[in-house]
Amino acid sequence: MGLRRAGRRRVVSLTVRLKKLPKPVFAAVLIAVGVAGRLLLAGAPNVEPVLVISMLAGCLLGGLYAVVVPVAVMGISDPIVDAVYGSSSSPLSLLGLAGFVYTGYVFVSIVGGFAMRRRIVWRTKTIAVFTAISIPLTIAFDVWTAFGDWLFIGREGGLTLLDVYGRQASFTLIHIFSSLLFAPILGATFLAMHLHGVPVPMETAPEPSEE
Numbered sequence: 001m002g003l004r005r006a007g008r009r010r011v012v013s014l015t016v017r018l019k020k021l022p023k024p025v026f027a028a029v030l031i032a033v034g035v036a037g038r039l040l041l042a043g044a045p046n047v048e049p050v051l052v053i054s055m056l057a058g059c060l061l062g063g064l065y066a067v068v069v070p071v072a073v074m075g076i077s078d079p080i081v082d083a084v085y086g087s088s089s090s091p092l093s094l095l096g097l098a099g100f101v102y103t104g105y106v107f108v109s110i111v112g113g114f115a116m117r118r119r120i121v122w123r124t125k126t127i128a129v130f131t132a133i134s135i136p137l138t139i140a141f142d143v144w145t146a147f148g149d150w151l152f153i154g155r156e157g158g159l160t161l162l163d164v165y166g167r168q169a170s171f172t173l174i175h176i177f178s179s180l181l182f183a184p185i186l187g188a189t190f191l192a193m194h195l196h197g198v199p200v201p202m203e204t205a206p207e208p209s210e211e
Helices: 023-040 050-061 065-085 091-119 124-152 161-196
Strands: 013-019 198-204
Touching: 023 050, 023 065, 023 161, 050 065, 050 091, 050 124, 050 161, 065 091, 091 124, 124 161
Parallel strands: none
Antiparallel strands: 013 198
C-alpha cells in the first residue's frame, strides 16, 4: 500500500511596483545626477545639467532642498573639476566667483520652484512651461555670474564690465541650448519619479497549493 504525501509548494514570482522616494532620497538622486553630469561635461563650456537640476530641486522638493541640492552638486564636483582643469586665477578670485555661481544656482532653484509650484502635474504642457522658464533663468544666471567674473577676475586683466558681457554673449547662447536640451529630458524623468515613484522589484507568492 503506497503512502500518500501531502505537501505545500510556494511559487514565488517577481513583480514590479512603483514606490515613491522620500524627499532625502530624491534629493540624493538629484545631487548624484547633477554631479555626474557636471563631471562628464566639464570640458564643454556652459553645457551642464546643474541649472536644470537646481530648478527641479525647487519645483519638486522646495524648502531647504532648494538650497542644499545645488550647493551640494557644486560643492562635491568643484574640487574634482578644479583638480582636472585648474585655473590661473588666484584662490581668492576663484572663491569670490564661486560665491556668485553658488548663489546663482540657489536663485534659479528658488525662483524656478516658485514659478512652477502649482503646475506640477503630469502633462506635456508642464514640461513645456518648465523648459520655457529655464530660458530667462539661464540668462539671469549668466548675467549674475558674468558680473562676478568681472568683479573678481576681469578687472585684474583690465577688462570693463561691458567687455565681459560682450564675451559672455556667445557662451550664454550655448548655455540656453544646454538648458533647452536638459530641461525636457530631466524634467520629464524626475517629474514622473515625483508623481509616480520608481520601479521596485518585489516578490509575490500565490496561496499555497496541495499536491
